[in-house]
Amino acid sequence: MENNLYVSPSPHIHGGDSVSKNMYGVLIALLPALLVSLYFFGLGALIVIVTSVVACAAFEFIIQKYLMKQKASLCDGSAVLTGLLLAFNLPSNLPIWIILIGALAAIGIGKMSFGGLGNNIFNPALVGRVFLLISFPAQMTTWPTPGVFPMTYTDAQTGATVLTAMKEGATTLPSYADMLLGNMGGSLGEVGAIALLLGFAFMLWRKIITWHIPVSILATVAVFAGIMHLVDPVAYVDPCVQLLSGGLLLGAIFMATDYVTSPMTHGGMIVYGIGIGILTVVIRLFGAYPEGMSFAILIMNAFTPLINSYMKPKLFGDK
Amino acid sequence: MLKTFRIGGIHPPENKLSAGKQITGLALPTQVIIPLGQHIGAPAQALVKKGDIVKVGTPIAKAGGFVSANIHASVSGKVAKVDNVLDASGYKRMAIYIDVVGDEWEETIDRSETLIKECTLAPKEIVDKIAACGIVGLGGATFPTQVKLMPPPGTKAELIIINAVECEPYLTSDHALMLEKAEEILVGVTILMQSVSVSKAVIGVENNKKDAIEKLTSLAKQYAGIEIMPLKVQYPQGGEKQLIDAVIRKQVKSGGLPISTGAVVQNVGTAFAVYEAVQKNKPLFERVVTVTGKAVSNTCNLLVRVGTPIRYLIEAAGGIPENTGKIIGGGPMMGKALITADVPVTKGSSGILLMTKEESVRKPMSNCIRCAKCVSACPMGLNPTHLMNLTEFAEWDGAEKNHIADCIECGSCSFTCPANRPLLDQIRFGKGKVMGIIRARKS
Amino acid sequence: MILIAVVSLGAIGFVGAGILYLASKKFEVYEDPRIAQVQEILPAANCGGCGYPGCGGFAAACVKADSLDGFLCPVGGADVMSQVATILGKEVVAAVPMVAVVRCNGTCSSRPRNNQYDGIKSCTIASNLYGGESACTNGCLGYGDCVVSCAFDAISINPTTGIAEVDEAKCTSCGACVKACPKAIIELRKKGPKSRRIFVSCINKDKGAAAKKACANACIGCSLCKKQCEFDAITIENNVAYIDYNKCRLCRKCVAVCPTGAIHELNFPPRKEKVVEAKVVETSETENK
Numbered sequence A: 001m002e003n004n005l006y007v008s009p010s011p012h013i014h015g016g017d018s019v020s021k022n023m024y025g026v027l028i029a030l031l032p033a034l035l036v037s038l039y040f041f042g043l044g045a046l047i048v049i050v051t052s053v054v055a056c057a058a059f060e061f062i063i064q065k066y067l068m069k070q071k072a073s074l075c076d077g078s079a080v081l082t083g084l085l086l087a088f089n090l091p092s093n094l095p096i097w098i099i100l101i102g103a104l105a106a107i108g109i110g111k112m113s114f115g116g117l118g119n120n121i122f123n124p125a126l127v128g129r130v131f132l133l134i135s136f137p138a139q140m141t142t143w144p145t146p147g148v149f150p151m152t153y154t155d156a157q158t159g160a161t162v163l164t165a166m167k168e169g170a171t172t173l174p175s176y177a178d179m180l181l182g183n184m185g186g187s188l189g190e191v192g193a194i195a196l197l198l199g200f201a202f203m204l205w206r207k208i209i210t211w212h213i214p215v216s217i218l219a220t221v222a223v224f225a226g227i228m229h230l231v232d233p234v235a236y237v238d239p240c241v242q243l244l245s246g247g248l249l250l251g252a253i254f255m256a257t258d259y260v261t262s263p264m265t266h267g268g269m270i271v272y273g274i275g276i277g278i279l280t281v282v283i284r285l286f287g288a289y290p291e292g293m294s295f296a297i298l299i300m301n302a303f304t305p306l307i308n309s310y311m312k313p314k315l316f317g318d319k
Numbered sequence B: 001m002l003k004t005f006r007i008g009g010i011h012p013p014e015n016k017l018s019a020g021k022q023i024t025g026l027a028l029p030t031q032v033i034i035p036l037g038q039h040i041g042a043p044a045q046a047l048v049k050k051g052d053i054v055k056v057g058t059p060i061a062k063a064g065g066f067v068s069a070n071i072h073a074s075v076s077g078k079v080a081k082v083d084n085v086l087d088a089s090g091y092k093r094m095a096i097y098i099d100v101v102g103d104e105w106e107e108t109i110d111r112s113e114t115l116i117k118e119c120t121l122a123p124k125e126i127v128d129k130i131a132a133c134g135i136v137g138l139g140g141a142t143f144p145t146q147v148k149l150m151p152p153p154g155t156k157a158e159l160i161i162i163n164a165v166e167c168e169p170y171l172t173s174d175h176a177l178m179l180e181k182a183e184e185i186l187v188g189v190t191i192l193m194q195s196v197s198v199s200k201a202v203i204g205v206e207n208n209k210k211d212a213i214e215k216l217t218s219l220a221k222q223y224a225g226i227e228i229m230p231l232k233v234q235y236p237q238g239g240e241k242q243l244i245d246a247v248i249r250k251q252v253k254s255g256g257l258p259i260s261t262g263a264v265v266q267n268v269g270t271a272f273a274v275y276e277a278v279q280k281n282k283p284l285f286e287r288v289v290t291v292t293g294k295a296v297s298n299t300c301n302l303l304v305r306v307g308t309p310i311r312y313l314i315e316a317a318g319g320i321p322e323n324t325g326k327i328i329g330g331g332p333m334m335g336k337a338l339i340t341a342d343v344p345v346t347k348g349s350s351g352i353l354l355m356t357k358e359e360s361v362r363k364p365m366s367n368c369i370r371c372a373k374c375v376s377a378c379p380m381g382l383n384p385t386h387l388m389n390l391t392e393f394a395e396w397d398g399a400e401k402n403h404i405a406d407c408i409e410c411g412s413c414s415f416t417c418p419a420n421r422p423l424l425d426q427i428r429f430g431k432g433k434v435m436g437i438i439r440a441r442k443s
Numbered sequence C: 001m002i003l004i005a006v007v008s009l010g011a012i013g014f015v016g017a018g019i020l021y022l023a024s025k026k027f028e029v030y031e032d033p034r035i036a037q038v039q040e041i042l043p044a045a046n047c048g049g050c051g052y053p054g055c056g057g058f059a060a061a062c063v064k065a066d067s068l069d070g071f072l073c074p075v076g077g078a079d080v081m082s083q084v085a086t087i088l089g090k091e092v093v094a095a096v097p098m099v100a101v102v103r104c105n106g107t108c109s110s111r112p113r114n115n116q117y118d119g120i121k122s123c124t125i126a127s128n129l130y131g132g133e134s135a136c137t138n139g140c141l142g143y144g145d146c147v148v149s150c151a152f153d154a155i156s157i158n159p160t161t162g163i164a165e166v167d168e169a170k171c172t173s174c175g176a177c178v179k180a181c182p183k184a185i186i187e188l189r190k191k192g193p194k195s196r197r198i199f200v201s202c203i204n205k206d207k208g209a210a211a212k213k214a215c216a217n218a219c220i221g222c223s224l225c226k227k228q229c230e231f232d233a234i235t236i237e238n239n240v241a242y243i244d245y246n247k248c249r250l251c252r253k254c255v256a257v258c259p260t261g262a263i264h265e266l267n268f269p270p271r272k273e274k275v276v277e278a279k280v281v282e283t284s285e286t287e288n289k
Helices: A019-067 A076-087 A094-116 A124-135 A162-167 A176-181 A193-205 A212-231 A240-242 A248-254 A267-288 A293-310 B123-132 B172-181 B182-195 B210-219 B239-250 B270-281 B312-318 B372-376 B385-390 B396-400 B412-416 B423-442 C002-025 C031-042 C056-063 C076-089 C123-129 C144-151 C175-179 C207-214 C222-230 C252-256 C271-288
Strands: A005-007 B021-027 B031-035 B059-062 B078-087 B092-100 B160-166 B203-204 B226-233 B263-267 B287-292 B300-305 B326-331 B336-337 B351-354 C098-101 C115-117 C154-158 C165-167 C186-190 C196-198 C235-238 C240-243 C263-267
Touching: A005 B326, A005 B336, A019 A076, A019 A094, A019 A193, A019 A248, A019 C175, A019 C263, A076 A124, A076 A248, A094 A124, A124 A240, A176 A240, A193 A248, A212 A240, A212 A267, A240 A248, A248 A267, A248 A293, A248 B372, A267 A293, B021 B172, B059 B092, B078 C207, B092 B326, B123 B270, B160 B182, B160 B239, B160 B270, B172 B210, B182 B203, B182 B210, B182 B226, B203 B210, B203 B239, B203 B287, B226 B239, B239 B263, B263 B270, B270 B287, B287 B312, B300 B312, B300 C175, B312 B326, B312 B351, B326 C144, B351 C222, B372 B385, B372 B412, B385 B396, B396 B423, B396 C196, B423 C123, C002 C186, C031 C056, C031 C076, C056 C076, C056 C263, C098 C165, C098 C196, C123 C144, C144 C154, C144 C175, C175 C186, C186 C196, C196 C240, C222 C235, C222 C252, C252 C263
Parallel strands: A005 C115, B021 B300, B160 B203, B160 B263, B203 B226, B287 B351
Antiparallel strands: B031 B092, B078 B092, B287 B300, B326 B336, B326 B351, C098 C186, C154 C165, C196 C263, C235 C240
């Protein structure tokens, strides 16, 4: 019986955490927002989500199996997560063929060309989204107006989002209650503020992420937009609208906190969050695009290695 | 709010299966194998040869250097040979084999159970006696105790910290000792305080041993200067630097010695051994060993003579379970996997853990997803995944700059890693390499 | 409009070029042109087998040294060294061709495994932990640190024996594997005439009985080979025999007497022609000297 004992270096026990547990945890955290999007955007949301998730998973499987000749790692759930996040960043009336291109860009360019999970520099879902935004600006910036389980898809009635409306100088905005619940135009996953915050709470409870990145982003946006609002209340809306509109919450909670592309130390996370916050507000208020979250996150992704090399963990003995 | 160390840490399942089990003696084996290198530092030099007759407590090897320790016979009988043995290091090293005949003790050893509280020896005499009795740190590191009690010039001891944390899952030998030998331990602590001329001692106990805390606290009133401090359960609190941080809120500087904070840390088992050595003239030749594991039928805390093959201990605990996959000398976080059950018990053996086949096999590793959970877990404030990358690519300069030499090999990083990456395997190797480079540069 | 752009950009380019030219003149470091010439000839493998940091380092050292004695590019061999000597106008020092030899023959069948290693597949890390999967603590672990270290794809782990094997046609005797092996099993030995060589394929230092118990093919230090050797080439130290390749005349008597088969002969024709071959070998050996 003693023969063939296993011998390995310590430690001999493992905490039981796994990559897939974390990925599925994030998927669960996205569920409330998913339900909100189905409620307000109905059939269109369902088609976009299913297409995006299936396409991302399929592209990952095909690339890993036939191009990289590796064992496919679909089960870790990261491709499904990328697919869902990509769908959340798209309008619910986007034609299927455009979604497929977006999924290919997200998985092919954003993830696999760097060597797969763990090696990518930029958030894959955002790479896909920005790729589409630049390639198909018209389709990507016409958002359906929300309804109650509408059974429309590409034929949906479209309207402006809060941010585009503000850019164009509109004065009437949806009420705070609508913004919190998600009763406004926008990408399908970004509208329900309360649902997204529920997901945030879930991820904090499951210790999937720490508070540092989302809180520093939101605080920076609130402070920066608040200062601008005080300087000129007519030109710049109040910070609450900034916080609740566009992809800010979705980005801060789910996109910027992507493990692979965010800094490793808490200090680094705060620097990264402040960077994203400032860039977002700058793009929103002074840039050509109404929404700056995706660009801000991608730009700060590029700075992540630099932040990592400067923001070292606090060494024992330095206190 | 209970105190604990301030950086990192994890909380593995405690699994203290043998908690509350009384310490029981173990029948003598037919032969003991006493390795000459069972402490940190130079191996001891054998004083006996084949055919010599020894009694329990007879010195059989003398310290082989300043950092080294004497070794005494743990049984009476005849020296069978001085030869190689495959010990817990996984390599063959020299050991003294003694065939057991009867159980005759040296007359100088006081075998009575009476508690002797008075100790009138001068510090130097105490340290000499500890050195003569071959006492080493019994927490597992086996650093010769007398060396720690002689602070290097320019440093001064201010207090004694007694490590009764036992943060390793499964192990309960210190816990059992505290319940049964509380008075002796307190006297031992007093002697340790005397030996370095300090008037304060803190016994740090993790809060999962409430009965021991209660018992020690009620008894400690009779002893001046001893405080019992319950600590929050957190691994690796038993690390010397972590314990100092938890108790007195001072962190040892990178590369510095623990004594720079004024604290002398000793294990609770060591305090008991010091009591026996100084008051009872008893050298260190037996210790309490926990035999445990999820499939073990009779987990227990055994009082075992040094040199007993662990096979005897496992048999006393009900034999080797059918699906045993791994035998570990020590706890699951820092213990060493053994190749056979013929490895002898040494002064540093705190436990034997039998793991089932399913528990033993590591899960396949995948790519690092840079989740930084290892960074949060590291109690030394290092970046384990970065260090692993650096050592994989043999970037020794970079590894040194990122303080790889500070790693205490606690395994918190590998434990937390969701991608099952064997971070510590690689870092331990890199640490050895970098320490070698640093030593070569100094000489 | 276009003219302004062309002129201004041209001017910037011109000024920049001037600055670069001046800087390159001012900060120029003189380098012996022969270093570049020598480097041209070297194989550019940068294996470090010569003991210098890469081919550039070796070239610089060759140029600087007074004589080429002791300088050998193990990859290029005598050929390259003679070319180097011509460029530098220095004398050629003949070098003996060497080859890496794996001194372990404890195959999976002769050396039963009594435990399973479950850590990172690296010899260095495994050997830091313990002696290995068999009872022999000196033998080849077979996780392939040498394979990784070899820049020439000349060493591989044989899946049936579990031991590293050298492809002597590819081996350049750079010595990278010797440094990589944590058990010091690999040795550089004289390649020998017609690649014929004899060596003890075991380095275990245990006493005979223990060694034999751990591995059927172990050297048990019995001294039979030593007694048989007429040229005083075999020494026994720490219970293991070692054949001095400078003294060995390749007579193969030791191979015949070894009770465990630990002494290996390579590239010899079948036994029958033993006497004739031995003579041929002897003469070629003397010619070499």
